Amino acid sequence: MSAEAPPAEETLSSPRPVRGSLPRRLVGRPELGAVVGAVAVFVFFSVVADAFLQWSSFSTVLYASSTIGIMAVPVALLMIGGEFDLSTGVLVTSSALISSMFSYQMTANVWVGVGVSLLATLAIGFFNGYLLVRTNLPSFIITLGTFLILQGCNLGFTKLISDTVSTKSISDMEGFPSAHKVFASHLTIGDVEVQITVLWWFALIALATWILLRTRAGNWIFAVGGAKEAARAVGVPVERTKIGLYLGVALAAWISGQHLLFNYDVVQSGEGVGNELLYIIAAVIGGCLLTGGYGSAVGAAVGAFIFGMTNKGIVYAQWGADWFKFFLGAMLLLATLLNWWVRKRAEESK
Numbered sequence: 001m002s003a004e005a006p007p008a009e010e011t012l013s014s015p016r017p018v019r020g021s022l023p024r025r026l027v028g029r030p031e032l033g034a035v036v037g038a039v040a041v042f043v044f045f046s047v048v049a050d051a052f053l054q055w056s057s058f059s060t061v062l063y064a065s066s067t068i069g070i071m072a073v074p075v076a077l078l079m080i081g082g083e084f085d086l087s088t089g090v091l092v093t094s095s096a097l098i099s100s101m102f103s104y105q106m107t108a109n110v111w112v113g114v115g116v117s118l119l120a121t122l123a124i125g126f127f128n129g130y131l132l133v134r135t136n137l138p139s140f141i142i143t144l145g146t147f148l149i150l151q152g153c154n155l156g157f158t159k160l161i162s163d164t165v166s167t168k169s170i171s172d173m174e175g176f177p178s179a180h181k182v183f184a185s186h187l188t189i190g191d192v193e194v195q196i197t198v199l200w201w202f203a204l205i206a207l208a209t210w211i212l213l214r215t216r217a218g219n220w221i222f223a224v225g226g227a228k229e230a231a232r233a234v235g236v237p238v239e240r241t242k243i244g245l246y247l248g249v250a251l252a253a254w255i256s257g258q259h260l261l262f263n264y265d266v267v268q269s270g271e272g273v274g275n276e277l278l279y280i281i282a283a284v285i286g287g288c289l290l291t292g293g294y295g296s297a298v299g300a301a302v303g304a305f306i307f308g309m310t311n312k313g314i315v316y317a318q319w320g321a322d323w324f325k326f327f328l329g330a331m332l333l334l335a336t337l338l339n340w341w342v343r344k345r346a347e348e349s350k
Helices: 022-027 032-048 055-080 088-106 110-135 139-162 176-184 196-214 216-226 228-233 238-264 275-285 297-316 323-348
Strands: 186-189 192-195
Touching: 032 275, 032 297, 032 323, 055 088, 055 192, 055 196, 055 216, 055 238, 055 275, 055 297, 088 110, 088 139, 088 238, 088 275, 110 139, 110 176, 110 238, 176 196, 176 238, 186 196, 192 196, 196 216, 196 238, 196 297, 216 228, 216 238, 228 238, 275 297, 275 323, 297 323
Parallel strands: none
Antiparallel strands: 186 192
């Protein structure tokens, strides 16, 4: 009688926190480079911009970070699983447009539009994942195609239905106040206003970290990103895992899209182009490898926080907005080099 194959998580290694002394465990963490970078950025803008240290400024930084971080966290999981999604930026806009136009055209409660948008957004995520596993084409090509399709649909359908490039206002429709509370409200803590997107962001960080470090699905994600064929050989459901990762990205895009809609009431159909690079940059700064199999949700969140600090720190320092891309590129290169050094040291210490 043949012996039963061991579980995948006992056969394939994944970059879980290494055991040993505290310095060794810290060096083994993929988000170490991002944390060092975040501290450096915080200290820098604290020195050059007095307003940066005010509580009201910190809440603004958190909000800017959350709008990127909500997407950066599931994108990081997707990259750990060895794949990309170039359609995420326009998918956020598509989600908002579907909610708005369905509610307006059908004269329905806005929650009906929100529900239809959720189903449509998840269907797009499923399409990306299903096409990937059925064709084995590079995810770069598949999602680039989806990006172009969604960009064209966003502009084409909005002009066809609204005769403009933006949606009609739905602020006077039934259900708008309650939807605004869920997706675009803020909490007052002392003298500081915290946008609800920050809570959505923290919830996604906690959920993604729990999945990666405490569940079998987390082992599967690391396995399919590091060694897909080896993972398949020991029974890891590779196709199901990859489709699930794309569904996770779609869910986050829906959350971001609803915030976009209910925070501003109307949506510009051309928005979102280029944001997919910001999500990937945040994940890479946070320690995710472009080759897959390594990274963390916390690291991606720290990468998004660096984005928020840089974006608003330049404003508080009263510099030209053109410097933002310079600082973002510099942080990307420095964090990537530091992450490479950390990973090299971690491998040498094994």
